[in-house]
Amino acid sequence: MEKFLKEMTNGEYAIVDSKTVILLDKDADFTVCFTFDPDSDVAVRIRFRSDDTMETKVTISTDAETNLITLTCINCENTMEFCSSDPIYLGKYHEKDLYLNFWVNSAGYDSMKKITYTLYKEL
Numbered sequence: 001m002e003k004f005l006k007e008m009t010n011g012e013y014a015i016v017d018s019k020t021v022i023l024l025d026k027d028a029d030f031t032v033c034f035t036f037d038p039d040s041d042v043a044v045r046i047r048f049r050s051d052d053t054m055e056t057k058v059t060i061s062t063d064a065e066t067n068l069i070t071l072t073c074i075n076c077e078n079t080m081e082f083c084s085s086d087p088i089y090l091g092k093y094h095e096k097d098l099y100l101n102f103w104v105n106s107a108g109y110d111s112m113k114k115i116t117y118t119l120y121k122e123l
Contacts, residue, residue, distance in 0.1 A: 009123065013099070018118040026112045034119060036093055044090070044100060045070045046115065058084060062091075073104070081105050087120060096122040 008015035016034070023030055029047040036042070049072055059072045069090055076082040087099035102117040 010120070012123050013120040014123055016098075016119040016121050018116075020114060020116040023113045023115065026106070026110075030113075030115055032117070040093070041067055042090070042093075043068045046073065046102065046104075047071070048073050048076055050075055056082065058088065060088060071100075071102075076104065080108065093121065098122075 008018075019032075021030065027048075029045050031043055031045040033041055033043045043066070045068060047070060051074055054075055056073075056075045058076075059074065061070045061072070062068070063070075071084075071088065073082065081104070083103040084101050087101045090098040090100055092098065099120040100117060101120070102115060105114045105116075106112065
């Protein structure tokens, strides 16, 4: 069967990937690996943590050796809905900026999570 979808764009950005995933283990990290070409994989891990500040925020860390980008959502695990307020800059690929946006929903306190994410690349 032929694929009919050729390209999705939004303004000056191509939508590289967009999916919705329901997490079986609500307490485990979510990791997605993007392959841009045979020699280039990048993994993005979304993890949920708490601290005493009660401030909701996302921190980003990068491990260049393993090509792993970790987004840590702090004080977001028990909210009904949480999203990155702006697309998160991940870096460059062939001189084009890459961004990730994500949205997390849960049915309530201590329930499974649904993550929707979109990966954008500058045109």
